[in-house]
Amino acid sequence: MSAANPDRFDYIIVGAGSAGCVLANRLTEDPQVRVLLLEAGPGDRSLFIHMPSAFAYPLANDRFNWYYHSEPEPFMNGRRIYCPRGRVLGGSSSINGMVYIRGHALDYEGWAAQPGLAHWSYADCLPYFRHAETRAKGADDYRGGSGPLHVSTGACRNPLYDAFIEAGRQAGYARTEDMNGHRQEGLGPMDMTVHKGRRWSTAMAHLRPAMKRPNLQVRTRALVARVVFEPGSSPPRAIGVEVVNGAHADLIRAEREVILSGGAINSPQLLQLSGIGNPDELRRLGLKVVAPLRGVGENLQDHLETYVQVACKEPITLYSAMNPLAKLKIGAEWLLRGTGLGATNHFESGGFIRSEAGVKHPDLQYHFLPMAISYDGSSPASFHGYQAHVGPMRPTSRGHVKIRSVSPKEAPRILFNYMGTEQDRKEMRAAIRLTREIFAQPAFDRFRGAAVSPGDEVRSDAQIDAHIREHAESALHPSCTCRMGSADDPMAVTDGSARVHGVSALRVVDASIMPDVVSGNLNAPAIMMAEKLADTIRGRTPLPRSTAPYFVHPHWQTQQR
Template sequence: MQEGLGWMDMTVHKGKRWSTASAYLRPVLSRPNLTAEVRCLTTRVLFEGKRAVGVEYTQNGQKKKVFADKEVILSGGAINSPQLLMLSGVGNANDLKPLGIPVVQHLPGVGSNLQDHLELYVQQQCSQPITLYKAQKPHHMIKIGLEWLSMFTGYGATAHLESGGFIRGRPGVTHPDIQFHFLPSQVIDHGRVPSKMEAYQLHVGPMRSTSVGWMKLKSANPLDHPIIQPNYLSTEVDVSEFRQCVKLSREIFAQRAFQPYRGPELQPGPGVQTDAEIDAFVRRKADSAYHPSCTCKMGAPSDPAAVVDPDARVLGLEGIRVVDASIMPSVVSGNLNAPTIMMAEKAADVIRGRPALVDPGVPVYRPATLETQR
């Protein structure tokens, strides 16, 4: 059951961030059928006709090629995977031809359908010295760092976004569409600016924004960053949902439980009250939650925006799959890390020919008071 407030799941193990490299790759690096290369930049997929046969990459200034006996699997993420496909001639032919890239497969969906999560911070001054403000002083940071380096415990062993929740922002919504993260600190510019005082905040944002963007190649040079147009807040629905996010966050901080700790509101601040003022604040302060996805959408061949089929195979081609957050048809209602890992495990089973893991008896939570209760 996703709906509700509580402890947030984190990929932390024994006080350390437990990445997929730590959990899946490093324990099996000694396998004879696995070779991992580092400091590489993949520049294109190699094709013979419609079949992917390998990849070209640069390493230490040298151009190299590696060939596949069975398949090429792209896992570059929602930006690099479509970029690599387009560099290899897979994408919208009308965009590739002007760049001098030979078209292998016309797939206009490559790089389109870009979706992301936006969030902003609603901040409240804390009237008691119980936040992480002192922990960010230099002498405390040294102590925290030494404890973490020696024992992997203490303040350095957590991301501190330990509580949060998922709610339905309005009647009739069937599953949560707003996410909260609570942090006992004031964050300014993603932490690049030190906090100014004892404070706490909510990270809040809608999870199913209707604004859809795109990305395209700037040139045929793999070193050139692609052009990214996320089209954030381009629909009135998204603007109104963020307005609701601010109002709901204020409602939470106004509860009696916060009374012993509640100081003045720092952000948006008492001068932001009307809908127009809140909308202006949202446009000024909303930030990416770093959840780009959906740029190689999974779908049926009849869908002009689809890039991969239900088995993650690139449509119209052979010997190539995409396995990362780019294959989501629409952005998930939550953070991307765990769902992407789940998709990779599912794709691994498909690639290996294992039967699907199906349990039709798993109950799915449905709110009993859809129209009347958050």
């Protein structure tokens, strides 16, 4: 295509987040292809984005964040659960906690067992995890050494990090040196998307280098109102998007494809605004039905977590860093040298365990933090303490995302139905009890003060359930609202190549197309999926399948640890 017409492109990518930045980079590696990347939010120049320890700031306000909240959750005392989503270059990779976790191999084996998804097995996905990554500790059969995404491992200088890992060992859980390698199960040091003391978002890893190419155009503060389809085409063919511009919308054309990468909330929202979704609900809002796909916005999954907090008897926690003078010193060291407490996300140890015998791969995840504080900083610490974030990995509750009106500016209705099943409640009870057991081990004897939350009085199933209803929060991993699956699956929205069923020239590439949420954080899997699908879109031969084995506990059927 000639570059002469500035409003005609080969590909239009909607959303410059974890997946969208990867696609923008990989598609423009072909100099004959012209790509437009649209982002509703601003650029990512804020120091609060790039300083790893400051991630609570963009999480806690709407400057770089859609700042969504759920509807009153029926199984969580009617609370509206906070659901931040990145609205900035880099998307949620620019405001998240920077934890790098891939999920378990059996998650991807589960995907591949579903019709039409055989090429999403662990052996197919691992090469793309490696392709995406440069690991500071070096490459091996599991880890990459030449990819744009830099990944480092926590130094664990605070003794509380090692105390958590050793307490796990004393409780009977193995130490794992690399939970993204052969063995996820166990406790150990955690990886983060931090490079030379700076957050390494997909904007840094992928978009910055790609923006030097003449065949990529990036537009910020560009809100897409809908996907436009060619009149009379059968099946309906996406030919571009309408971008809100004041009181009107401008049409921008795509010659090859429109690709939605807005994430698990915004991608189904935009599909519905474009006439793709449950036909009854679309007609109720006066929208023309382009493709009747009842699965759009359904199957919403997320990880819920709670904090198990304990007071610390020694003044070694991050509470010492919370006063203004300490923050000033931390910020100065980070600005001058890119080192110190400002250069880490502080989630430097954690791990995965199984909640009971008979569970084949870990269903509980830990992030350990040497401070007692809320994830987004909204409940500041007032004492020396430490905490484990813990929650179930494969929830059985399902929610939905539904537009309220035909306006792209109005937030959709989001309902997760957290703790809506007995299985989810059972796993969360186990999470608290097993965490208490770890914290009771000798490794914490010199540090352990009083239980803070939940208190010692919270013991019975009913008491733990009540505590969870009142205090648990999202781990910020919404997914699965445009799930991949065969055309015979009435709830599938996309096929195994991320193409939207019932239309042509339209794909969704982000965490919304996961058929089921993976056992871990979602940034690394979303990047992997975009890397893999970029090859699909370009018609390239997939990377050779991996033969690397993965760990499953030999006695998982009869032993919990």
